[in-house]
Amino acid sequence: MDCNCDSGRSIVPVSYTGWAVAEMRAIESERRDALFHDVLARKLTGDKGKELLACLQMTDEFNFEMVMRTKVIDDLIYQIVRSHSDVVLNLAAGLDTRPYRLDLPSQLRWIEADYPGVVQYKNKTLADDKPMCQLERRPVDLSDDKARRDLLRQVNGETRQGTVITEGILGYLTEENVEALARDLHAQESIKWWITGVTSREFASWMHERIWSSMNPTLAPWIQEVIRDVMTPMLASSIQSRLAQQGTEFFRAFGWETAAFHSFISEGQRLGRMPPLTWPSKATSGLEQSGIAILRRLDS
Numbered sequence: 356m357d358c359n360c361d362s363g364r365s366i367v368p369v370s371y372t373g374w375a376v377a378e379m380r381a382i383e384s385e386r387r388d389a390l391f392h393d394v395l396a397r398k399l400t401g402d403k404g405k406e407l408l409a410c411l412q413m414t415d416e417f418n419f420e421m422v423m424r425t426k427v428i429d430d431l432i433y434q435i436v437r438s439h440s441d442v443v444l445n446l447a448a449g450l451d452t453r454p455y456r457l458d459l460p461s462q463l464r465w466i467e468a469d470y471p472g473v474v475q476y477k478n479k480t481l482a483d484d485k486p487m488c489q490l491e492r493r494p495v496d497l498s499d500d501k502a503r504r505d506l507l508r509q510v511n512g513e514t515r516q517g518t519v520i521t522e523g524i525l526g527y528l529t530e531e532n533v534e535a536l537a538r539d540l541h542a543q544e545s546i547k548w549w550i551t552g553v554t555s556r557e558f559a560s561w562m563h564e565r566i567w568s569s570m571n572p573t574l575a576p577w578i579q580e581v582i583r584d585v586m587t588p589m590l591a592s593s594i595q596s597r598l599a600q601q602g603t604e605f606f607r608a609f610g611w612e613t614a615a616f617h618s619f620i621s622e623g624q625r626l627g628r629m630p631p632l633t634w635p636s637k638a639t640s641g642l643e644q645s646g647i648a649i650l651r652r653l654d655s
């Protein structure tokens with residue numbers, strides 16, 4: 356297989372979800388009407404991203420949510436981060452390449468955190484590519500309270516106006532981990548902004564049905580593992596989560612208020628890109644409460 360990733364287990368199954376997301380960004384980048392160009396996505400995903408996406412039956416039509424979320428966060432970075440932040444901390448950055456593809460101030464510090472295997476893989480694969488800003492990578496397990504707090508405290512001490520991004524990660528953490536993360540972020544006074552994805556119960560429930568129906572014993576074992584042990588349980592617990600029920604109000608109890616919420620539907624309308632007509636109405640209506648929030652500290 357033509358893949359730069361290692362064949363051992365230094366990449367844990369949940370990390371391959373990042374390969375699927377990057378593959379969707381690669382597909383978007385090749386469209387004539389692309390909303391962004393992620394020229395490094397294909398280099399990072401190799402054949403593995405393509406293979407996984409094909410098995411998940413995620414055709415290019417299906418990537419509406421991922422494309423919207425990428426585009427909304429890109430725009431928020433231009434609107435807010437570029438002028439109001441000196442440090443960006445992207446938690447569970449996966450194969451994101453914003454530090455290379457966005458027009459960022461050269462003095463901006465951008466810190467990516469993810470599992471050690473992902474950090475090593477990106478360091479190696481992108482060794483010859485030059486980021487626009489000051490990029491660092493930190494290996495961390497975000498579900499480990501001590502490791503997460505150590506990272507946040509360190510970043511807090513090194514920034515005056517920090518922005519944190521959690522894109523496509525909260526569903527993979529337990530509800531207790533998400534609450535602890537929200538509290539820990541608030542405890543860091545220099546972290547002023549928090550950009551995060553929110554998925555409604557309806558959309559999680561449609562995704563759950565769709566992903567589970569992709570499961571098939573003839574698939575490659577590593578893909579079965581990602582579907583059975585990672586994506587399906589993540590979506591099942593997202594359906595039950597208070598975050599999916601309450602939306603961005605969930606964060607208020609932890610000291611964060613919603614400065615803006617961009618639903619995927621409203622962004623699609625703004626950008627002239629809508630979910631495919633073949634989607635059932637419950638999936639489309641679930642996207643009205645799904646989107647990207649920018650949160651600010653209640654005490655700021």
Ligand SMILES: C[S@@+](CC[C@H](N)C(=O)[O-])C[C@H]1O[C@@H](n2cnc3c(N)ncnc32)[C@H](O)[C@@H]1O
Pocket residue numbers: 369370371372373376377446447448449450451468469470473495496497498499521522523524527528
């Ligand atoms: C769906 S991908 C999203 C990646 C990236 N934010 C994006 O949107 O392209 C989920 C990412 O979360 C990371 N991840 C999941 N659980 C984690 C944990 N406990 N600690 C650190 N990273 C984690 C995975 O390695 C993977 O890169």
